Amino acid sequence: MMDDERFMTDSDGRIYRRYDDIKTKPIQRLNYDSREINRFIKKQEPVIIENLGLVDSATKWDLEYLHENIGNEEKSVYVSKTHKFMYYNASRCAVYPDFIPPNEQHNMTMTEFIRKYRTWKPGEHRIYFQQILTDTVGSCIYNDFRNFKWSWLNSKKERFNWGDLTSNLLLIGQPGNVTPVHYDEQQNFFAQVHGYKRVLLFDPKFFQCLYPYPFHHPCDRQSQVDFENPDYERFPLAKHLAGYEGVVGPGDVLYIPMCWWHYIESTMDSQITTSINFWYKHQSMTLSDLRFPLKWQQKLTVSRNIEKMLGEALGDPSEVGPFLNALVNGRYTDQPVDISEFSI
Ligand SMILES: O=C(O)CCC(=O)C(=O)O
Numbered sequence: 001m002m003d004d005e006r007f008m009t010d011s012d013g014r015i016y017r018r019y020d021d022i023k024t025k026p027i028q029r030l031n032y033d034s035r036e037i038n039r040f041i042k043k044q045e046p047v048i049i050e051n052l053g054l055v056d057s058a059t060k061w062d063l064e065y066l067h068e069n070i071g072n073e074e075k076s077v078y079v080s081k082t083h084k085f086m087y088y089n090a091s092r093c094a095v096y097p098d099f100i101p102p103n104e105q106h107n108m109t110m111t112e113f114i115r116k117y118r119t120w121k122p123g124e125h126r127i128y129f130q131q132i133l134t135d136t137v138g139s140c141i142y143n144d145f146r147n148f149k150w151s152w153l154n155s156k157k158e159r160f161n162w163g164d165l166t167s168n169l170l171l172i173g174q175p176g177n178v179t180p181v182h183y184d185e186q187q188n189f190f191a192q193v194h195g196y197k198r199v200l201l202f203d204p205k206f207f208q209c210l211y212p213y214p215f216h217h218p219c220d221r222q223s224q225v226d227f228e229n230p231d232y233e234r235f236p237l238a239k240h241l242a243g244y245e246g247v248v249g250p251g252d253v254l255y256i257p258m259c260w261w262h263y264i265e266s267t268m269d270s271q272i273t274t275s276i277n278f279w280y281k282h283q284s285m286t287l288s289d290l291r292f293p294l295k296w297q298q299k300l301t302v303s304r305n306i307e308k309m310l311g312e313a314l315g316d317p318s319e320v321g322p323f324l325n326a327l328v329n330g331r332y333t334d335q336p337v338d339i340s341e342f343s344i
Pocket of ligand 1 (some may be wrong): 179188190255264265275
């Protein structure tokens, strides 16, 4: 691994992918009792919180314990030919008939997942367990869940006027698995339980540098820029990306603010990675809550609404791009006008 120039080893011995072109600063790390934490959450900037013990009761969630206690229902496991697990919305595939799904979602029992996990060999399809925690879990897991530090979470939710907790995703990954860069429209406390994950985060203002797929595309909210092989001819602004970087390990909680772009990679030196996230709706915004000029988080929401509305109004999502070009080209920009519609 050390000789493979696609990877690097940091001073703590964590091994992950090398991205020389992407400029980053370290994500601030703070002890759980630091008053500074609230300042970061208020500004909606990422921070890694140490020693909080948010999900200490899940430390015992190794494969044996989960096998015995999580319940027999099938669980959601993504299967990928590569190490990348890009999220896509299967219900939107019909809109893009040429779209080839980058991975497959399978439903399997914990027994099946564990068998695949233990017998996996390099070169085989990779697997990534990603299951929303529901009340079908057995009583032991349910008790562990109840013992998470809900008082801390609730105090943050109240203080920052967030909406309800929407879900908790349990992720169990193989070393080297990568979740490519994307954003979610939710606040996220991301708790690391086992193993290490390297994270790269970018302010929502890097929208133009990350070239998100169109709203109606199955890969909505995902960037088209592949960090491992950036196509600077198609995506020239990707050269200007600058963000934050860190490694989260057991006991760390990363605050991922709403609409911040994030890339997450299970480090190669980890045996297994287990994480639990806490997704919260942002508080609902009324017009009087808006502060002008809009911040990029809000611009993103506005742009999504415009794309959605136009898709409906034009009756065909493939009309949205040409319509927006017709509004902008030659008027707001020097881009040439599409003359293909002008013949009579
Ligand atoms: O841990 C991962 O691989 C992805 C998690 C993620 O994207 C999230 O919690 O929003």
